[in-house]
Structures are given as structure tokens and as C-alpha cells.
Amino acid sequence: MLKILNFLMPHRFVICLIILLTFIQTLTQLYLPGLMADIVDNGIVNGDIPYILNIGFLMILVTLGGTISAICASYLASKTAINFSKNLRSAVFTKVQSFSLKEYDKFGAASLITRTTNDITQIQMAVLMMLRMMFTAPLMMFGGIIMALTRDPKLSLVIFLVMPIVILTITVLAKKGLPLFKAVQTKLDKLNLVMRENLTGIRVIRAFNRINHEKERFDSANSDLTATAIKVNKLMALAMPLLTLLLNLTAVLTIWFGSLRIDSGSMQVGDLMAFLQYIMFIMFSLMMVSMMFVMLPRATVSAGRVNEILETIPKIKDPKTEKNTYSKKGLEFKDVTFNYPGAEKPAIENISFSAKPGEVTAIIGSTGSGKSTLANLILRFYDTSNGQILINGLDIKDINQQSLRKKIGYVPQQALLFSGNIWDNIRYGKKDASEKEVRDAAQIAQALEFITDMEKGFDSEINQGGINLSGGQKQRISIARALVRKPDIYIFDDSFSALDYKTDSKLQIALKEEIQHSTVIIITQRVNTIKNANRIIVLDQGKVAGTGTHQQLMENSEVYQQIVFSQLSKEEIA
Structure with missing residues (x-):
């Protein structure tokens, strides 16, 4: 007292x-x-x-x-x-x-x-x-x-x-x-x-x-x-x-x-x-x-x-002196292992890969394979137990948390919207975004059509948690919120799961044009979303079970083959 x-x-x-x-x-x-x-x-x-x-x-x-x-x-x-x-x-x-x-x-x-x-x-x-x-x-x-x-x-x-x-x-x-x-x-x-x-x-x-x-x-x-x-x-x-x-x-x-x-x-x-x-x-x-x-x-x-x-002293602290780099070298994992507190075994173990600017790196795996854990570690919601995560050549522990997250456009697995109107929610990614920037982001995210069909358009009110919108609408606004930021790194954590295949396809095409100079990480369970990715990393029980393009993995990764066969017909695979 x-x-x-x-x-x-x-x-x-x-x-x-x-x-x-x-x-x-x-x-x-x-x-x-x-x-x-x-x-x-x-x-x-x-x-x-x-x-x-x-x-x-x-x-x-x-x-x-x-x-x-x-x-x-x-x-x-x-x-x-x-x-x-x-x-x-x-x-x-x-x-x-x-x-x-x-x-x-x-x-x-x-x-x-x-x-x-x-x-x-x-x-x-x-x-x-x-x-x-x-x-x-x-x-x-x-x-x-x-x-x-x-x-x-x-x-x-x-x-x-x-x-x-x-x-x-x-x-x-x-x-x-x-x-x-x-x-x-x-x-x-x-x-x-x-x-x-x-x-x-x-x-x-x-x-x-x-x-x-x-x-x-x-x-x-x-x-x-x-x-x-x-x-x-x-x-x-x-x-x-x-x-x-x-x-x-x-x-x-x-x-x-x-x-x-x-x-x-x-x-x-x-x-x-x-x-x-x-x-x-x-x-x-x-x-x-x-x-x-x-x-x-x-x-x-x-x-x-x-x-x-x-x-309570937060376990994650900012460095006393922050290092800066202006070169875009992308994202790199070096032998990263992470244990959740109290867990018997690591959520991910000895993960190593690199994701370069202008490329789409996809991470796929079954539920519980550690996909979302990677996103949490990149954003430094948790610190690695072992290994390093580098962004543009710097260990993220040497970067101020606020500066780190400014470089990242994050679309979470469950789209979370805040009470207010659609303008407010998209500008949550960039508070000083112009009207054109907001509209462009909404268009790329395939959200512009349903927003303009609403009675008040971008001024339409969103209830707490976005309960007055469908799951797909919430996901698209969440994607627009990340896009308006124009960051160095995009993380899409299973962000297309509520979209139909037609909308997903349109979004992928629009995204390819918009994010060609950024590092893109797509975390998903849907093969169709990542078939054209530059690099696909397959996770199985927290470990890398294969790395390569879709065609390469179909030839040499049994785990990836099982995922593909469980989702696509023979005609689609061919």
C-alpha cells in the first residue's frame, strides 16, 4: 500500500x-x-x-x-x-x-x-x-x-x-x-x-x-x-x-x-x-x-x-542503443528454437530459412505445427529460446520494439476490428493515411466493393469486434489495414481462410503488384493460396520438413504431398 x-x-x-x-x-x-x-x-x-x-x-x-x-x-x-x-x-x-x-x-x-x-x-x-x-x-x-x-x-x-x-x-x-x-x-x-x-x-x-x-x-x-x-x-x-x-x-x-x-x-x-x-x-x-x-x-x-x-519487469526489453540499417535484406531465421512457458517440448526447433524482398515465402503445416509461433517471434511478442531472427541484417533484439513493428504489416489469424468506422479501422495501420491511400488499400484487399455497397460507405460504423460484419469482410478490412502501412515485411497469418477461392485469387493477383518490393510471409493451411510462392517452408511438429517451390516439394517432401492430396483433386494437382 x-x-x-x-x-x-x-x-x-x-x-x-x-x-x-x-x-x-x-x-x-x-x-x-x-x-x-x-x-x-x-x-x-x-x-x-x-x-x-x-x-x-x-x-x-x-x-x-x-x-x-x-x-x-x-x-x-x-x-x-x-x-x-x-x-x-x-x-x-x-x-x-x-x-x-x-x-x-x-x-x-x-x-x-x-x-x-x-x-x-x-x-x-x-x-x-x-x-x-x-x-x-x-x-x-x-x-x-x-x-x-x-x-x-x-x-x-x-x-x-x-x-x-x-x-x-x-x-x-x-x-x-x-x-x-x-x-x-x-x-x-x-x-x-x-x-x-x-x-x-x-x-x-x-x-x-x-x-x-x-x-x-x-x-x-x-x-x-x-x-x-x-x-x-x-x-x-x-x-x-x-x-x-x-x-x-x-x-x-x-x-x-x-x-x-x-x-x-x-x-x-x-x-x-x-x-x-x-x-x-x-x-x-x-x-x-x-x-x-x-x-x-x-x-x-x-x-x-x-x-x-x-x-513486473517485462521479459522483452528494448536495447539501450538501437542499431539502424537502411538496406533491405529481408528476414532470416538462424537455428531458432522456442519453448512456451511450462511446455514439455519446443513449439519450434532449429528453424532456419531466409525470406528476401520481392519474394513470397509461404509457411504451411498442420494445426499445431508452429506456424503462428513464427509470426509471434518475428513481431517479438515472445523472445526466442535459442537462435537469432534477423531483419535487414540486424538481430531483432537490437531493434527498438516500436521501430521493429513499424517495419511490419501484420494480418492476424483472427481478424480483430475496433469499434468506430471503417476509416478508423484501416487508418489503424497508418493514422495519417490519406483518403486515397485508404481507398487504394481497400481496393487491393478486395474490400472496396462491399464497403461502397454499405449505406454509409467508409463512414459505416463497426461494432466492437466487428460483429456486424462477416468473417470474410473482417479479414479484408484487416488486410487493408496492413496494406495501408506499406511496410518492409508483410505477415499474413492464415489471413485468407474466410475468403472464397474467387476472392482469394483476385487478392493474390492484386497483392503481387502491390508488395513486389517487400518481404512477404504467408502462413496458411491452404495449398491453393501458396502454390505460386517463391519459397514454401513445410513445418511438421515444430520442425522444417521441407523447403522449396510447389513442384520441388511435390517431388521430395512426403509431408507436403500429404497436405496437397488431402486438399486438391488429381485434376487440380496435375
């Missing part, structure tokens, strides 16, 4: 002002009971109306000053807490953006969302309460004790009798609540995960009639979270009744012993009334502390979860 509170440093001057205003507010509250005692003992008892009016007017001024201070302190505290959470949320988001896929896999998307939203909200609420109560409670408690001692030291023994019991109660509740709050946040992660999977996979769920199964999963996670939350709330719900009981018992004891002292002439009625007020202030400050202890355990757990993100 203390590390997270470093984000309050930019607000230190405002916090000092909040402390000052809180101090003024507390002083006014402590001053009022003394004035009230003077009215009773010196005004009412003696029937001195002018004295009552004078002291009453002073009480109004003091109350007004305290109210203004309280309002200003509350406003500044709220503003500070909101800005604090804003800065913390930005820091977490920025940190997550620097993560490699290994860190994403470690935390999981559902947990990252929970930590960025719910956890930071919990911390914000705790910070707000601390700014308002952390200074008020101690000032009021110690001020109340001092004022009570000045009124009647002997009667003050009641305070010292009750305070240890209150402190012990708060400590026990906080100690028992901490592990439960941690469990609540973990179970909230689980609930978010189930909900996220349900929303993103709704088509599959309905297609397989698994709605009831998903409902059971959600109910199970929801019930688990509810049961733990009830345990926490039961425990924390004890705090206020127990403290209220102690407060009332303290008041009864004070009145009991105070009446005895008044009867003996050792104390006046006004002093007892003031003393009762100070007792209330002391107990109220302890109740504020208890409220803080109710919230702080959960905020502490949340702070730990957020801090875990902030302290």
Missing part, C-alpha cells in the same frame, strides 16, 4: 492544505463544548442573558468556520483521490502495454481488467477515507483526551478503561478480515473470467446449446464470490454495533460517575455536559478508525495486486 501511495506525491501541497483545514475543523469542534459549558455554568445558572447571547454568537461563528473548513477539506480530498486513481490507472495501463505475451498469459485478461478497474476503485475509496479521517481521527481523539483531562482528570479514567477494549476489537476484526478480502478479489477475477468468456463466445455457446452449462458455471462462480463476501460483511458488520455498544456504555459510566462528582460538589453540570461531548468525540474518532480498518484490509489487498503489475 505504501508504494502505491507514492502516486500521491504530486498532490502533496494540496494534502498539506487538507491537513490544515482538517486541523481548523477539529479545533472548532473541540472548542464548542467548552463554550457550551460556559453558557450553562456562567450564563444559565446566573440568568445572565447578555452573556448567553455573546457566547451563543461566538458559537455560531466557530461553527461556521468549522463548516467551511470541512466543506473545503472534503472537496479537496475527493478531487485528490480521483486524480490519484486516474494517475494510477494510467500507470497500470501503460505498464500493461509494455508486457510481452508471457506477462499477459501470467496474469490473464480478466484479472488485468479487474485490477485496473475494481482494485483501483477500492484503493481510491481508501485514499479518500484516509485523507478525510486519517488526520481528523487522531486530532479529535488526542484533542478530546486533553480537553477531557483539563475538565476532570479523575473522570477521564473512564476513557482509559474503554480505549484498550476498542483498540483490541478493531485489531482482531482487521486481522481476520485481511485474508477474506484477498479471497474476494481472487473470486471476483474468476467471475469476470467466466463472464468475459460467455460474452465473447456467445455464438459458440448457443451453437452447441451450452447455455445452461454456462449458466451453471456463472452461478457457481457467483455463489462462491457471494459466500465469501457474506463472510467478510458479517465480520465487518460486527464493528459498528460493538463500537456503538462501547460508546453507549462509556456514556452511561460517564454520567454515573459524573453525577456522583456533581453531587459531591467536585464538578459542575456544564463541565459534565462538555465532558460527555469530549467522550463522544473520542469514541467517534475510534469509530472512524474502525471504518478505516474495515476498508483498509481490502484496499491493501487491492494495492498488492496493482503493485504486482507495476513491479
Whole structure:
């Protein structure tokens, strides 16, 4: 929690002002009971109306000053807490953006969302309460004790009798609540995960009639979270009744012993009334502390979860000094091996090949052969376990990640579009692309026809994830997004799978003209897509099972032959 509170440093001057205003507010509250005692003992008892009016007017001024201070302190505290959470949320988001896929896999998307939203909200609420109560409670408690001692030291023994019991109660509740709050946040992660999977996979769920199964999963996670939350709330719900009981018992004891002292002439009625007020202030400050202890355990757990993100060091780092080259030498793999974390065997092993500018290099293989892993490594989403990947003669580890990815136009296996219009989605590849560049990219990607047929054309809105478009339409916009970038290297990761053969053929012809000066990597399972590639690399169980043109591989690669025979008829092969 203390590390997270470093984000309050930019607000230190405002916090000092909040402390000052809180101090003024507390002083006014402590001053009022003394004035009230003077009215009773010196005004009412003696029937001195002018004295009552004078002291009453002073009480109004003091109350007004305290109210203004309280309002200003509350406003500044709220503003500070909101800005604090804003800065913390930005820091977490920025940190997550620097993560490699290994860190994403470690935390999981559902947990990252929970930590960025719910956890930071919990911390914000705790910070707000601390700014308002952390200074008020101690000032009021110690001020109340001092004022009570000045009124009647002997009667003050009641305070010292009750305070240890209150402190012990708060400590026990906080100690028992901490592990439960941690469990609540973990179970909230689980609930978010189930909900996220349900929303993103709704088509599959309905297609397989698994709605009831998903409902059971959600109910199970929801019930688990509810049961733990009830345990926490039961425990924390004890705090206020127990403290209220102690407060009332303290008041009864004070009145009991105070009446005895008044009867003996050792104390006046006004002093007892003031003393009762100070007792209330002391107990109220302890109740504020208890409220803080109710919230702080959960905020502490949340702070730990957020801090875990902030302290995570990404495995993939940019070089201290970036090397640059302006020659286009293409892409080269040198004995590259890669293991996914926790995997028993490498996803790819000892892969070596080169892809030159102006050529199409195709990578084909069955599912799980390691094709998409190659794309992830080129983009440096993961780092190689062994070997080197060179782009234009430089190891990609010697290139800044941002610079590296500027050289690459990537079309992912599953076309992902963002909410906005078609202009926005194609310009995602190049934010300053002109209207002509966008239209040209759409035409090459065979997307222009269906875009212009839409009611608003390029201004047509795309829903989140592109759910209002077909799979083929999404793929073509995704391809246009890469084309508008005009990079040195194109990576098409199974990007033509949703296209019919006619559209695929047209696209291949248009691409050949457009990308003749770039290095092109086509990852696919479809033989027809890559028959005319300059070089075909066949992968089998993470290893190269053949390299050459279509004709060469048909002669000397058994694995490639099996793939071809499974897809093409004898007439097509001939």
C-alpha cells in the first residue's frame, strides 16, 4: 500500500492544505463544548442573558468556520483521490502495454481488467477515507483526551478503561478480515473470467446449446464470490454495533460517575455536559478508525495486486542503443528454437530459412505445427529460446520494439476490428493515411466493393469486434489495414481462410503488384493460396520438413504431398 501511495506525491501541497483545514475543523469542534459549558455554568445558572447571547454568537461563528473548513477539506480530498486513481490507472495501463505475451498469459485478461478497474476503485475509496479521517481521527481523539483531562482528570479514567477494549476489537476484526478480502478479489477475477468468456463466445455457446452449462458455471462462480463476501460483511458488520455498544456504555459510566462528582460538589453540570461531548468525540474518532480498518484490509489487498503489475519487469526489453540499417535484406531465421512457458517440448526447433524482398515465402503445416509461433517471434511478442531472427541484417533484439513493428504489416489469424468506422479501422495501420491511400488499400484487399455497397460507405460504423460484419469482410478490412502501412515485411497469418477461392485469387493477383518490393510471409493451411510462392517452408511438429517451390516439394517432401492430396483433386494437382 505504501508504494502505491507514492502516486500521491504530486498532490502533496494540496494534502498539506487538507491537513490544515482538517486541523481548523477539529479545533472548532473541540472548542464548542467548552463554550457550551460556559453558557450553562456562567450564563444559565446566573440568568445572565447578555452573556448567553455573546457566547451563543461566538458559537455560531466557530461553527461556521468549522463548516467551511470541512466543506473545503472534503472537496479537496475527493478531487485528490480521483486524480490519484486516474494517475494510477494510467500507470497500470501503460505498464500493461509494455508486457510481452508471457506477462499477459501470467496474469490473464480478466484479472488485468479487474485490477485496473475494481482494485483501483477500492484503493481510491481508501485514499479518500484516509485523507478525510486519517488526520481528523487522531486530532479529535488526542484533542478530546486533553480537553477531557483539563475538565476532570479523575473522570477521564473512564476513557482509559474503554480505549484498550476498542483498540483490541478493531485489531482482531482487521486481522481476520485481511485474508477474506484477498479471497474476494481472487473470486471476483474468476467471475469476470467466466463472464468475459460467455460474452465473447456467445455464438459458440448457443451453437452447441451450452447455455445452461454456462449458466451453471456463472452461478457457481457467483455463489462462491457471494459466500465469501457474506463472510467478510458479517465480520465487518460486527464493528459498528460493538463500537456503538462501547460508546453507549462509556456514556452511561460517564454520567454515573459524573453525577456522583456533581453531587459531591467536585464538578459542575456544564463541565459534565462538555465532558460527555469530549467522550463522544473520542469514541467517534475510534469509530472512524474502525471504518478505516474495515476498508483498509481490502484496499491493501487491492494495492498488492496493482503493485504486482507495476513491479513486473517485462521479459522483452528494448536495447539501450538501437542499431539502424537502411538496406533491405529481408528476414532470416538462424537455428531458432522456442519453448512456451511450462511446455514439455519446443513449439519450434532449429528453424532456419531466409525470406528476401520481392519474394513470397509461404509457411504451411498442420494445426499445431508452429506456424503462428513464427509470426509471434518475428513481431517479438515472445523472445526466442535459442537462435537469432534477423531483419535487414540486424538481430531483432537490437531493434527498438516500436521501430521493429513499424517495419511490419501484420494480418492476424483472427481478424480483430475496433469499434468506430471503417476509416478508423484501416487508418489503424497508418493514422495519417490519406483518403486515397485508404481507398487504394481497400481496393487491393478486395474490400472496396462491399464497403461502397454499405449505406454509409467508409463512414459505416463497426461494432466492437466487428460483429456486424462477416468473417470474410473482417479479414479484408484487416488486410487493408496492413496494406495501408506499406511496410518492409508483410505477415499474413492464415489471413485468407474466410475468403472464397474467387476472392482469394483476385487478392493474390492484386497483392503481387502491390508488395513486389517487400518481404512477404504467408502462413496458411491452404495449398491453393501458396502454390505460386517463391519459397514454401513445410513445418511438421515444430520442425522444417521441407523447403522449396510447389513442384520441388511435390517431388521430395512426403509431408507436403500429404497436405496437397488431402486438399486438391488429381485434376487440380496435375
